[in-house]
Amino acid sequence: MLRMDSIHLRQLIQAIYPLTDEEWDDFSTLWHPFAAQRKTTLTAAGETEKYLYFVQEGTQRVCYIDQDGREATLVFSYPPSFGGVVDSFFIQQPSHYYYETLTPSLFLRLSFADLQTIVARRPAIETFIRLGLAQALSGVLERLVELQCYSSATRFSRLLQRSPHMLQVVPHKYLANYIGVDPTNFSKLINTIKG
Secondary structure, eight states: OOOOOOHHHHHHHHHHSOOOHHHHHHHHTTOEEEEEOTTOEEEOTTSBOOEEEEEEESOEEEEEEOTTOOEEEEEEEOSSEEESOHHHHHHTOBOSSEEEESSOEEEEEEEHHHHHHHHHHOHHHHHHHHHHHHHHHHHHHHHHHHHHHSOHHHHHHHHHHHOTTHHHHSOHHHHHHHHTOOHHHHHHHHHHHHO
8 A cells, every 4th residue: 555645745845835734735635646666657758747746765767868769867856856757747748758767666646737726726836836946947057067067077976965875776877877977987986986
């Protein structure tokens, strides 16, 4: 049986924009438990994202695959964070990206239709969404600076500062792809921290 543990979800929402108990009670009833096995594609390119996910357990990634089959890992999600192909979800247009689990994963998820309904009734939810998206955009811009201005060693160091556990839970080929280095060079980076 899947658990409906919304404590961490509420803590994350409250950190972005505090809701009253009444607003939270209304909003929390719309999130539903969902589980997925390792290497499950939750959203494929060409599909419209139907859900906003809150990660309770597991690690996932959003990636892009070009016409030649080359992959670009864009973002990882893990507890306690939101996940999914967020742009596709909010504009309700087909995704250019894939959202897949890297490990067995447990989520709470919210449908787009339910979000639209609550936003119409509860303006505070819309404020939370707007502020959350602004924080996400800030993170994307910071990531672009890393990719364009920093060395691979600095990108690796910043990844370890933000998410040190990633070395243990994400296959190294995805981490290498995320920081934009060849897997062989990634092995050299790992050896520099072990040495």
